[in-house]
Amino acid sequence: MNEHLERLEPQPLWRHFRTLCNTPRPSGHEAALVAVLEQWAEARGLAHDRDAFGNLRLRKPATPGCEGAPGVILQAHLDMVPQANAGSSHDFTRDPIRTRIGDDGWLRATDTTLGADNGLGAAAALAILEDDTLAHGPLEALFTLEEETSMGGALNLAEGWLAGRLLLNLDSEDRGEVYIGCAGGADVVVEAQLPTASIGEGEAAMRLSLTGLRGGHSGMDIHKGLGNANRLLVRVLRALEGCEVRLVDYHGGTLRNALPREAFATLVLPADQREAALARVAALEVELRAELAGVDDGLALALEPAEPGAGEALTAQASHLLVAALHAAPCGVERMSSEVSGVVETSNNLGVVSLEAGRFHLCALVRSLRDSATADLADRFKALFELIGARVRVENAYPGWTPQPDSDLLVRFRRLHRERLGSDPAVKVIHAGLECGILGGKYPALEMISFGPLIRGAHSPDERVEIASVAEFWDLLRALVEDLAREGQ
Numbered sequence: 087m088n089e090h091l092e093r094l095e096p097q098p099l100w101r102h103f104r105t106l107c108n109t110p111r112p113s114g115h116e117a118a119l120v121a122v123l124e125q126w127a128e129a130r131g132l133a134h135d136r137d138a139f140g141n142l143r144l145r146k147p148a149t150p151g152c153e154g155a156p157g158v159i160l161q162a163h164l165d166m167v168p169q170a171n172a173g174s175s176h177d178f179t180r181d182p183i184r185t186r187i188g189d190d191g192w193l194r195a196t197d198t199t200l201g202a203d204n205g206l207g208a209a210a211a212l213a214i215l216e217d218d219t220l221a222h223g224p225l226e227a228l229f230t231l232e233e234e235t236s237m238g239g240a241l242n243l244a245e246g247w248l249a250g251r252l253l254l255n256l257d258s259e260d261r262g263e264v265y266i267g268c269a270g271g272a273d274v275v276v277e278a279q280l281p282t283a284s285i286g287e288g289e290a291a292m293r294l295s296l297t298g299l300r301g302g303h304s305g306m307d308i309h310k311g312l313g314n315a316n317r318l319l320v321r322v323l324r325a326l327e328g329c330e331v332r333l334v335d336y337h338g339g340t341l342r343n344a345l346p347r348e349a350f351a352t353l354v355l356p357a358d359q360r361e362a363a364l365a366r367v368a369a370l371e372v373e374l375r376a377e378l379a380g381v382d383d384g385l386a387l388a389l390e391p392a393e394p395g396a397g398e399a400l401t402a403q404a405s406h407l408l409v410a411a412l413h414a415a416p417c418g419v420e421r422m423s424s425e426v427s428g429v430v431e432t433s434n435n436l437g438v439v440s441l442e443a444g445r446f447h448l449c450a451l452v453r454s455l456r457d458s459a460t461a462d463l464a465d466r467f468k469a470l471f472e473l474i475g476a477r478v479r480v481e482n483a484y485p486g487w488t489p490q491p492d493s494d495l496l497v498r499f500r501r502l503h504r505e506r507l508g509s510d511p512a513v514k515v516i517h518a519g520l521e522c523g524i525l526g527g528k529y530p531a532l533e534m535i536s537f538g539p540l541i542r543g544a545h546s547p548d549e550r551v552e553i554a555s556v557a558e559f560w561d562l563l564r565a566l567v568e569d570l571a572r573e574g575q
Contacts, residue, residue, distance in 0.1 A: 203544040
């Protein structure tokens with residue numbers, strides 16, 4: 087599987103990426119890959135250890151003459167986002183990722199996320215450790231766990247464990263750019279047991295579905311005007327309240343850090359309201375498709391007869407309050423930064439919403455460049471959903487990464503970028519949860535930058551990487567490691 091990756095350059099990097107594609111690694115299931123990497127390190131004589139959480143560190147001593155160079159930490163996360171197209175039977179805990187090289191110069195997966203985020207960064211770190219022709223100072227490769235679901239690896243990283251003072255985060259997704267700051271964030275989890283009542287003889291069950299959206303990264307793509315399936319289906323439910331609908335169940339989104347592409351609801355309504363509901367849904371499909379035209383063109387909205395299941399639906403009042411709260415919940419860009427032009431400061435993603443037998447669950451991800459704004463937006467969720475009697479908790483909070491625009495590490499990277507690629511890199515702050523903010527909190531003396539190849543569609547089955555950009559990324563990484571080694575000569 088994935089042998090065709092060997093045709094690509096640089097071969098060492100792509101060979102390691104093939105290993106990552108062949109070893110299932112959704113968040114929380116990285117153990118098999120950790121074991122593979124430990125075996126690889128043993129075979130190469132590299133020191134390796136794990137902290138109490140399971141984060142993996144591989145170490146390589148400086149090449150002779152470079153012992154005085156600053157220690158460099160190559161950092162990436164091992165897990166990937168497990169998203170598959172509707173109808174796919176892919177099992178992310180068992181099946182390898184099937185890659186394909188396009189005629190357009192991009193690498194994709196078949197029906198699933200590719201795992202270039204952050205597999206290519208991890209592969210690059212492994213290739214650096216393998217390269218015995220490279221002059222370098224003391225090297226550590228830090229591979230963290232559960233970044234995509236909770237930042238758990240970074241949040242639980244052992245303090246006083248890492249020795250290096252320069253950290254190269256390899257988890258960015260734009261060529262020609264270098265990141266020196268990022269948003270912090272927190273998960274907002276809402277739960278409630280809502281009252282139900284029997285479905286009456288005069289009520290008909292219907293299945294409402296919204297599909298065909300592109301999805302994407304809930305931070306880096308939040309400003310692009312893409313559809314959020316939960317936000318849109320709730321809007322439809324709100325518009326149907328004139329037909330006296332009651333919710334039976336609801337399922338939308340699978341990950342709090344991916345823009346939901348699909349959402350489904352079973353509802354009941356008086357049988358004599360079916361035609362009015364069908365007409366309203368048909369009109370709303372036209373309306374929503376017009377609003378998303380040119381940005382997210384695949385939206386499909388359908389209302390069809392269904393079985394009511396257990397014979398219970400939310401009471402009319404509970405259904406009304408839940409839909410109203412979801413409709414009022416913050417979703418999308420909340421505020422643009424006044425300090426960094428063109429960058430989102432604060433946002434929220436209505437990531438995962440479910441309702442089953444009256445049990446309601448919501449997991450949203452709030453992000454901000456300002457930790458105070460993250461806390462405030464999370465508190466707004468708490469205030470809103472407490473009005474309907476829900477329990478709200480805020481968890482997995484992580485800080486942002488404060489930029490250091492004058493760091494020596496950034497100066498070196500910019501010089502090498504000009505020399506190697508003939509242009510200045512754009513210095514950026516990203517509206518996504520890079521681990522750098524957390525790592526900097528645990529190791530305040532670290533100087534850090536983040537860069538990587540060109541990846542698009544991360545967190546969705548449209549994920550792809552521009553092959554030529556990987557070679558550029560590798561050349562820059564290799565040159566930077568060698569340049570930093572000269573301090574010890």
